Structures are given as structure tokens and as C-alpha cells.
Amino acid sequence: MKNLNSHTGYLQIDHSNSPGIRAEDIPVRLRGITPIVGEGEVKEFDTKNCTHCESNIVLNPLRTRNREICPHCHHYICDRCYQILKATGQCIPFKKIVDKLFDSVVKGEPLIIIP
């Protein structure tokens, strides 16, 4: 039976013949979202994407707090989009933006995309 953990994406980082990446090499803004794969290591990760902004998230198997789910579109969303959802109460999945764009085309309205 399909659940939210089904059908993940796949990320492989192969440093089997490489010095790899050390934690101290990682720029500050990418810390916490960059998988650390050291010298001689090959790692594979499941990825999910946020249905609101389409960011891809490498699932951290050690995460203990809840992974946020949008109650409206019933899909994982990233922590940033969850904060927006909490503040505005609006679920705006990317597919909705696509629908609006094609509606605009059919109606001959100007194309204004504000993600």
C-alpha cells in the first residue's frame, strides 16, 4: 500500500576514489543540508520533495522531530514552506501555480508568475 514514504527519489554520492567532503569544507549556508560523504565512501540517500516549492530534501534518518506534512495536499513539505503554511494557512502547491498559468493562457490574461 502506498504511503508518504513510498516512491522516494534517489541520490548517490560516490567518493570511493576521491578525498570526499569534510564538514569544515561546507559553506555555512549549506551546512545541515549537505550530506557529508568522506574519503572512500559511497552513500545512497532517499530524497523527497516539497510539494509547495519543489525543493528536494535528503531525508536524515537520524531526525527525531516530525517531518512536516501539509494537511491540505497531504504531502511532505519543507520546514520553510511549513512556516509559511503556519503563518498564512494557505496551501499553494506548485501544481496549482501551473494550473493558474494555463488558465491565464486560455482566458488570454497576461502571464504573471509570482512563486
Add this chain to the structure above:
Amino acid sequence: MARWAGAVPSFTPVAVADATNMTDNGHHTIQGGSATQRGELREVYLGGQAGASSPTFMVVGRTSTVGGTLTPGRLAALDPSTAALGAPPVSYAASTTKPQRSSTLGILLNLSFNAFGGVVRWVNGPDEIISYLGNTSSLGELSLNCFTGGTPGLLGSNIIFETL
């Protein structure tokens, strides 16, 4: 519809900050072929070709300024029977107006690795979609580019995507 592969066989990415012009031949970007075209990423592959240790912080994301007057790069349909599109998407690395990575939507996928012997491959899940829409900012491009930091090294990139 049809799957396409855009490739840059060998280039040294140039690290740029958000909302800053990218450098020609220092990024690999896919732009939609028309105002309503939609496409979805299927796979991104990076193969390191550097001759010395090069922590390279590659990211895939949207651009807040899209490229203009593009110099089309390598783009091929995977299926030989694919019908030619009236407005094909463009895979490019050089343009007159340079693309700029969005400060909010610029990191949709983090593909950091060491380009000295490292290999990265990302494949989308069936419901895990990164897509472009149209050919204008901020949704009309998906750019593979280098985040500031590290020592970007020579690599080859291949992006497989599907136009819808």
C-alpha cells in the same frame, strides 16, 4: 512526452552568489522553449574530472533572472523516434544576458561532491518532481551551478528531463 538529455561534457563551474550574474561556461542551465512549456527533471549526473581535491558545491535551482540570447548547447532526445518540437527547450552554458540564481528558490537540489574522482547521481521519484514552467523568471529555468565556497573543479554534467 519525450525525454531529452542536455550535457556539458567538461567544464569548470564558477561559484557565484545569489542574484549575481553567472559566468559563461561556468554553469549548465535548461530553459523552457515557450511561455507555457513545462518540463520535469528526471536525472542529474555529475562526474568529477578534476586533477586535485576540489570540494564543489553544485546546486540545482531556479533563476531570478533568466538567460537571454542563448548559445544553445548539447541537447538530444533519448528516443530516436521523438518528434521535433516546434519550440524545443534549450540547454545552454553561455548567453548574452546571464542567468542569476534565485535567493529564495535557487537551491532545489544539493549535489555537493568532490570533483577529484567523485560522482553524483540523482534520480527523481515518481511523485518527487522538480519542474520548470514557461521560459521566464522565476520558474522558466532550472540551473545547475556552483554555490560559493570550496574549490570548484572540472566536471561533466548530464541532465535528463522530460517535456510535457
